Amino acid sequence: MAAARCPSGDVTVARKALKGVLLPGQERLHFNHERPARRKQILEVITGIHLLVDLYRADRDTHADRRQCLEAIVRDCASSAERLVVELEESTYEHDRRWLRDATRRFGCHETLRWDVLVAKADPLLWMPDAVAWSWMRGGEWRRAVAPFCQLRGL
Template identity: 75%
Template sequence: MAAAHCQAGDVAVHRKALRNLLLPGQERLHFNHERPPRRKQIIGVVRSFNLLVDLYTADRDTLTNRRRCLEAIVRDCAGSSERLVIEMDESACEHDRRLLREATHRFGCHETLRWDVLVAKADPLLWVPDAVAWCWTRGGDWKQIVAPFCQVREL
């Protein structure tokens, strides 16, 4: 799972830049569905944002590991972030909401960290973690492109 950090003052500008990348008929960018030249174009724009992306890895894609990743994201942004936006996974939506409520209390940021669970087309900044995670897991040149602004975090 990937979590991109964006300065509050840059949010609107970055969203606009990402929306400008949409092709006619596209509602969102999904890196897995893009062709290599488009992937390079998209990552080029993402690189220009000077973001930091935290990467949380687990052996398998299970609900338990999703919980571990989300808890680690809340832990790592508690006290330093104003808002956390998670991409909605229909099969885990209520689980995620409950977990986020519990984690913000556990890490003492329930009054300072606002969070939302949104569908990917609702916030273009959700496309950034998707693209970076794809590059990271793909490896090779793709991983090298994103490595300068990524850090692997402990669960």
């Protein structure tokens, strides 16, 4: 799972930059559906945004692993983030909301960290972790393109 950090003062500019690479009729970017040339173009825009992406690796793709990743994200942003937006996964929506609520209480940020679970087209900033995670997992030149602004985080 990937979590992109964007300073609050850069959010509007970052959203505008990402919307700027949408093709006519496209509601959102989904890296898996893009051609290699488009992926490179999108990564150039993301690189220009100057963000940091935390990567969390679970051994499997289970509810328990997703929960661990979400809890680690809350833990790592508890003291500095104002808002956390998680991409909606229909099959885990209710779990995600409960896990996020519990994690913000556990890490003492339930009054300072706002969080939302949204569909990807609702916030262009959700497109960045998708693109970076895809690139990291693909390896090779794709990983090298995103490695300068990625860091592996523990669960």
